[in-house]
Amino acid sequence: MDIDVSVRESRFLPSADLQNLLDVLTEAGYECIGPRVRDGAIVYEPVTRAAELPYGITDSQGPGEYRLRADAGGRCFAWANGPQALKPLLFAPQESLWMVSRDAQGRLAFIPAQTLARPIAVLGVRACDLAALRLQDAHFRDGPRPDPAYGARRDALFLIAVHCTHPAATCFCVSTGDGPHADSGYDLALSEIDEGFLVEAGSVAGGVILRRLPTVEATTRQRETAAGEIEAGARAQQRALPGTDLRDTLFERLEHPRWEEVAQRCLSCTNCTSVCPTCFCYSEHDAPRLDGGESAHYRQWDSCFTIGHSYIHGGAVRGGTRERYRQWLTHKLGGWHDQYGRSGCVGCGRCITWCPVGIDITEETRAICAD
């Protein structure tokens, strides 16, 4: 699937021809999902016309705060990630796993849910989310018991990355090594410059789509401009984690006073884990039909900040916020190394922005791991 960077085509697509990309994808059978403005945020929803994309919009983000505003540049991707992107498309917030029905003799029949995964092309995927996708793949798809619903949706996915040039104040993908340049894991990648887009193919399927677009050879100047903007974006990042492997330090400091201090501020509200593109926890429930003849067994997003998450026979292991916050951070930045060979944080900064009280994972981690 991966093609070496050095042999990748880099073509130029004029701004006015972005619609062609949507049209070619639609003709190829994909439903296009892309960034759109809804309720004051950039969200990923179906798009059919390029004009629906967030042209002339940029964002400002800080702990517990997100705002959109007009951007004089008039570009399409002059913003950093909003609250959600790929995760809900693959790891559904709520979905049925199986049904059980009872016939007239009282016999039970168990019927697995069928996932009808439509081919979806997602436009505007950022480097941090591609890194997160690799982790979600490792968890749901590549383990000993692959998740069929996730796998079906994953197989039907076509990914159009956009290299980031406008990191938010909350982004820290440079320090985790995951961005802002999308290195791999995409079918196509775009670099936006004033007059249009540089387009690279990252897969055979991406190459097929690229050849159908009205592109010309990109000039050296265009390539240098694009690379310069990505580098400037990387240099503009204001936050960082104090290291990429904090496992031992965190597990040595389970009694650090900061856990209690952050628990005084934390709402235990689950916003951080819900927006985190790598968090994968869910709970399972049953929804019996009123007459009792049939029942759906479904799962929905859970979080280590709920009491149900650590509930085992008769009580919750993590009753208080101190224990829940510690679970979140030590698993994300510690336990993941054992499970998936790297930290579970890709530096997207969402948990900082979308925390209603602005708790900052980089700040908490520094406080706990200092000296």
Added chain:
Amino acid sequence: MDAKPLPKSDDGPVTGRPTVAVHKFTSCDGCQLAFLNLGDDLLTLAGLVDIRHFAEAGMVDPEAQVDIAFVEGSITTPDEYERIRRIRASSRFLVALGACATAGGLQALRNLNGLTQEWMAGIYATPAYIRTLETSTAISTHVKVDLELWGCPVNGRQVLGAVRALLFGVLPEREHDKVCLECKRERAVCVMVARGIPCMGPVTLSGCGALCPRFGRDCYACYGPAENANTAALGRRLAGLGLPPEAAAHRFHFINNGAPAFLEAGRRAAEGGFDDG
């Protein structure tokens, strides 16, 4: 997740076609509408249980002995004080339905200031005819409650889930998440982060499906306090968003002011007292 008794009385589990009553106390009738709005499910329900008393639906037998009694409303009059005790004695499993029954409702605001008599004089033409208690209190203040369904109003999904579980002879699964988790599952954009609107979702029990945030407005805590609700941290955030102490107090005291966590938080908010952490 505190332990609750199983849905049976001392004389064994609910079997056969259970008898049901829906009782009303001081309330707006909105929670009973959760039954009446069930549509086809109400017909199914009528086939599964024997509804003995449900005045709003036309069945009247308030003294009926039943397996399951749903109780809407709070206790605000001497007559209600007596009636809830009779109902408890004639019911095997008692479900308190909605904010009035679980926390005393909006009308429990009168518990906070001792102005019941003044308010009556201000509102009613002939207050002398009114026989009322000084307080509005939850059903559990008076009798043993086997299950509480929170919400103002409760919705059909909760009610049906409870009935179905009781018919199976098990306790209904209890909500324990916060509205924020439902809000994110629904992919609503957070009104507090994206628009600076004070929202009660982070301290409020789930069950509504984040109805308000899905329509772009803030949660007003109608499902009552969630477990492990950090009202102090939210109180500080509300103040940070510019909400004056009095307004923040109203947020906590609006619908579920009788719930201890919100009662206390509202008092602290009114005193501007969240700063000490």
